[in-house]
Amino acid sequence: MTTEQNTESTNSIRILLIEDNEPNRRLLEDYLIYQGYSVLGLATGRGFEQALVDFQPQIVLLDLKLPDIDGCDILEQMQQNPEWCSIPVVVVSARAFIADQRRALDLGARRYLVKPIRLQELLQVIREELTS
DSSP states (O other): OOHHHHHHHHTTOEEEEEOOOHHHHHHHHHHHHHTTOEEEEESSSTTHHHHHHHHOOSEEEEOSBOSSSBHHHHHHHHHHSTTTTTSOEEEEESOOOHHHHHHHHHTTOSEEEESSOOHHHHHHHHHHHHHO
16 A cells, blocks of 8 residues: 555544543654644643544543543543443553553543554554544
């Protein structure tokens, strides 16, 4: 697939990225935009509900350790809302403990990637989640 074809197939796909670490957020935003996705990045969990309503993402990339809210609380809130519970959530977190992974997956996350992540792996996971 050429870059042009890749852009044509992804440019309507919206990704909500919730990541408090600014360098990580900017890197992921820039990379995903370069890959042709539409990305909205949030530095905190505050405002995620409004972002879900206004931006209507097809997938969410979520860090668990946020300054104002635990990412698991966001997962719980998404699962409790019938309009949001079907949106795939991929956790991208430095929390490598099995208990953290199990909790996030039990709360509705589809995948759990431990930082540092490989960007190609992230793209593959996004593609798989959007086609499942």
